[in-house]
Amino acid sequence: MVTERIPFEELPPSRREVLAKRFGPILDIENSPGGLDSDVAARITTPQGTYYVKGMRTDHPRVWTQAREATVNPAVAGTIAPRLRWRAAADGWDLNVCEALDGRHADYRPGSADLPLVVDLLTRLSAVQAGEDADLRFAEQRLSSYVESPSDLDHFRGNTLCHTDLNNENIIVSEGRAWLVDWAWATRGTAWLDAAYWVIWLIAAGRHDPVTAERQAQQIPAFRNAPPAAVTAFAAANTNLWHEITDGDSDSDSWTTRVHAAAQAWLAHRRPVSCQPL
Structure with a gap:
């Protein structure tokens, strides 16, 4: 589902006033x-x-992702992800406010200086355990229809906190390190899952071949x-998953087609x- 964005200025005045009261006058x-x-x-x-500031209307079908991002933030804040500073749901809106990063999206192309930073990031993330109280789906649930x-x-x-959406736009390079943002699809799973998801995105977004992509993940x-x-079972499941997502789409410029x-x-x-197998 693609949501049509509205400008921040069109948030209800009450929500903007609360933000200004909490953080001070909004200058830009x-x-x-x-x-x-x-x-x-x-x-x-x-x-x-x-x-x-990231927000959804409280009647949005995926508004639950706001709570999920807030739930996992304590485990990764300040080391792997920006710190969540405030969250509130009122007046028809659910808002999360995080520290902003001054940086850019990661460059996944072969030879990029960003690749070692992502290796370091995913190595650190693979050691983070999902909290017992975290409301997360399990990796085996998400892939059950595709194996x-x-x-x-x-x-x-497994019980590792997995991000699972390694699109390069979700990795921000700032001050010499890589950070992960957008934890909407955080999942409880085995420790190597994010590196495996990265392989697919290295091929799709970085134009690696499978050999060089795996070499990075290794x-x-x-x-x-x-x-x-x-x-291999993971690669097969994701091939089936993206086949379903593309639903026969033949547009070679579509990002879903590229990932498939x-x-x-x-x-x-x-x-x-x-x-x-036949």
Whole structure:
């Protein structure tokens, strides 16, 4: 679902007034053009600092993602993700306010100086455990409709906090390190999952081939130590998932088509056609 954004200035006056009371007069507003889900996404500057406001109407079908992002933030704030400074739901709006990063989206292309920063980021994230009280789906639930065998789901079980959306626009490079934003699809799973998701995005967004993409991911210990059969099962499940998402879309410029093609290419690398089941 793609949501049509509204400018921050069109939030109800009561919501803007509450923000101004909490953070001080709003001196500057920069509405964000990117993203798919949020009704409002903007960078605001106040006397206290610069913040990123992300909001949805309380009747939005995915408003639950606001609470999920807030729930996981304590585990990653200030080290892996920006710190959540304020959250409130009132007057028909659910708003999260985080510290803003001064940076840019990660460059996934081969040879990019950002790649080692992402390796470091995902290595640190693979050691973060999901809190017992965190309301998260399980990786085996999310992939249950796409595996080739129910037993494949055992490969994905775990209690690591996984981001699962390694689109390069969700990784911000700032002050010599990489940060992860947009935790809407945070999931409880095994420690190597994010590195595996990264492989697909390296192929799709960075124009890597499967060999060089895996070479990057293998620098992350959790992925390097993952059972090969488990990684292949993951590649197969994601090929099936993205096939469903594209639903026969033949537009080669569509980002969903590119990700589907990336998953297919990775699976073909890991399991040549002659070895795939009929």
